[in-house]
Amino acid sequence: MLTPFSTPSPGRSRPNNVFRAFIAGLVGAGLLGATPVSAQWVVVDPTNHATNLLQAARQLESLANEARALAASPYSHLAQNSQALRDMAELARSARGLSGTVGGLEQQFRNLYPDDLSDADLDRLLAQGGARTETARRTAEDVARTAAELERLGRSREGRLSGALSASESATGQTAAVQSTNQMLAVLAEDLAALRTIMLAQSRLLAEATAREAAERAAGTETARRRWARPGVAPGAPNFDPLPHARD
Numbered sequence: 001m002l003t004p005f006s007t008p009s010p011g012r013s014r015p016n017n018v019f020r021a022f023i024a025g026l027v028g029a030g031l032l033g034a035t036p037v038s039a040q041w042v043v044v045d046p047t048n049h050a051t052n053l054l055q056a057a058r059q060l061e062s063l064a065n066e067a068r069a070l071a072a073s074p075y076s077h078l079a080q081n082s083q084a085l086r087d088m089a090e091l092a093r094s095a096r097g098l099s100g101t102v103g104g105l106e107q108q109f110r111n112l113y114p115d116d117l118s119d120a121d122l123d124r125l126l127a128q129g130g131a132r133t134e135t136a137r138r139t140a141e142d143v144a145r146t147a148a149e150l151e152r153l154g155r156s157r158e159g160r161l162s163g164a165l166s167a168s169e170s171a172t173g174q175t176a177a178v179q180s181t182n183q184m185l186a187v188l189a190e191d192l193a194a195l196r197t198i199m200l201a202q203s204r205l206l207a208e209a210t211a212r213e214a215a216e217r218a219a220g221t222e223t224a225r226r227r228w229a230r231p232g233v234a235p236g237a238p239n240f241d242p243l244p245h246a247r248d
Contacts, residue, residue, distance in 0.1 A: 074167070076179075077160040081186045084153050088197045091146050097139025098208040100200065108135070113215040117222040125219050132212045139208045146201040150194045157194075161187045 092100045099105050112132050117125065164187060168180035 081190055084190055088193050091197055095142045097135055097142045098204040113211045136208055136212055139205050143201045143205050
């Protein structure tokens with residue numbers, strides 16, 4: 001018969017010990033999970049770092065290329081080119097011979113090369129002839145002056161073309177190359193303007209010579225017509241007697 005205060009046998013106490021160990025393990029695991037970690041390790045990925053460096057290098061290279069493409073040319077002769085074009089235009093405006101404007105030409109042709117000379121007296125014909133000679137001299141002077149001025153402008157134009165070519169060769173960006181090309185085109189446009197100016201001056205000289213020749217011919221025809229249109233007068237008798245001297 002067992003008493004209440006009897007000591008349990010070793011066989012009955014073993015399951016309780018196992019249960020206590022299991023509970024202690026759960027409690028310990030819960031306490032470890034609830035405890036915060038005081039320090040953390042930083043993980044570095046070398047592959048990702050290298051990829052970021054390459055992307056940054058590509059962006060810098062792209063920005064450098066854009067900067068080079070937008071770089072402007074340091075060489076410019078547009079001010080000299082504009083002044084040369086103004087000088088050429090002034091040559092046409094300062095013509096002292098045959099006029100270079102429509103209104104001036106019409107006035108000069110009415111005064112110097114009239115169509116009708118029937119009501120012009122001798123003094124007027126002589127005055128018109130002298131004015132035509134003076135206009136011809138001044139027109140020829142205009143052509144010579146224009147040629148000399150264009151020659152002066154042409155010497156400076158050669159230097160501007162050489163500078164534009166050098167700038168085009170040393171251009172580091174698209175903008176600089178385009179600007180250098182535009183400056184070369186500006187020099188070529190100036191060449192065309194010079195050719196146009198001298199051709200206009202020569203055209204005025206040719207027109208003046210043609211009109212003067214026609215006017216001189218018309219004046220000569222009018223003078224001959226008036227001379228032969230006068231009524232004939234019978235010659236008078238001589239004031240001496242030719243008979244006494246007939247035998248001589």
